[in-house]
Each structure stands twice: as structure tokens, then as C-alpha cells.
Amino acid sequence: MADQTRPQPVTSYPAGPANQNGYPPPSSGTAYPYAAPPPAAYNYNYYNNNNPYYQQPDAYAVQRATFLRRVLAIFIACFVIAGTVIFIVWLILRPRLPEVRVDSLSVSSFNLSDNFLSGNWDFQFTARNPNKKMTIDYDDIQASIYYDSKQLAETSVAPFFQDKRSETASKATFAATRTFVDNRVVEGIKKETPNIEFDVLMLARVRFKAGSWKARSRFLRVYCGELKVGLVQNKSSGNLVGGPRQCVVRL
Incomplete structure (x- = not known):
């Protein structure tokens, strides 16, 4: 005969065996207050994201991008530092290009025969x-x-040194011996005689110094244009017309 004093569980399933305290074990649902965890295979796919449309990041590509960013940052930093140093030096020294003035230009033994030109x-x-x-x-x-x-003739000029706020006089001597010129030059010289315009171009390697500081060598270009020479003495010699004038100086 069943014990009427013991409460019977209300369930559609038979109660499990009683534990040592005389009560049935808790139902399996009480061990997990939330829904049961997904299957292991689902868990793996979820956390490893094996979506065929999702590409896993390449570790080598990430390292390369990081390296390139660091190199770029170093390059920008060096550029900014160098620019700042140059700007400070410029503010302190205030470098200016030299000035060149034509003092005189004389021509002698000038002769144009057919398409051949000679002169000094x-x-x-x-x-x-x-x-x-x-x-x-x-x-x-x-x-x-x-x-x-x-170009009618070319020559070299002796090198020289200039101190601060100083002037240096120099000269260049050109000689042409039966230099061939085309008909355009022949017609132009004949048309301009006795006042013929010549141009002088000089190219020099220069270096600026301030105490122990030395700038790197630069090429200095000097252009002295429209130097009109008036020929006299049977049109074979002459001197600069109009007196001294400034040349254009550029680096």
C-alpha cells in the first residue's frame, strides 16, 4: 500500500529514484538556467567564422602594412626636421646670390668672310x-x-675667392678662328654693323661658407645679354656701347 503522507510529483513522467534525503533529484533543466548550448560543431563554425565570403586577415600583410606605416612616419619626421634646420640656418645667415656687373667688352681682329667668322x-x-x-x-x-x-667661342676663367661684402674683378678672353656660321648669323651681323650685339654666358661651381659650416657646391649661371659693341677702324674692332651693366644671376 502506497505511503499517502509523501507528496507525489506532478509530472507526466515517472519520478526518478530518491536521493539520500528522500527527495527526487532536480530535473535536468535546473542545471542550465538558459537554453542548452549549441552543438560543438556549431560553436566551432560560429567562433572561427568560416563564412566563405569572409577572408581571414593575412598575418604577413598586416606586418608589412605596419612596417610601411613606420617607415613613412620616420621619413616624414626626418623631412620635417631637415626642413626646420634649413629654415633656421636661412634665418640666421640670410644667404644672397652674388651680383655680376659687365665692366667692358672689346672686339679686335673681327672678320666675317662668307660663312666663316674670326675675332678676339x-x-x-x-x-x-x-x-x-x-x-x-x-x-x-x-x-x-x-x-x-x-656660340662663337668659349674659354675658362681663373677661379677666385670672395670674402664677405667684397668685390672681385676678373676677365675672360675669347678667340674664334674661322668659325662656321649659318646664313642667318651672317645676315644678322651685316644688318647690325657697326653696332653688333653679343651675349656672354658663364657657368661656375660655387660654394657658400659661414665659419666652419659649408654648403654643398652649386652651379651658378650668369647671363650678360645685349652687349652692343660699336665697330670702328674699318669695322674690325670696337668697344662696349652704353657703359657697365648688370647681369642676370641664377642658381
């Missing part, structure tokens, strides 16, 4: 260093004389 040119000029804190070294100076963009 004596070109004298003065270079001035306007800088208060910098000296200038002039080296490897090459000079050429032109007529209407046609």
Missing part, C-alpha cells in the same frame, strides 16, 4: 658678394660668347 673678345666683369656672414668660392668657371644663340 676681351670681356671684363666684376663679381660682388653681398652677404654679411658668408664667403663664396668660385671654381670651374666656363664662359661662352654668343651671337643670336650661336
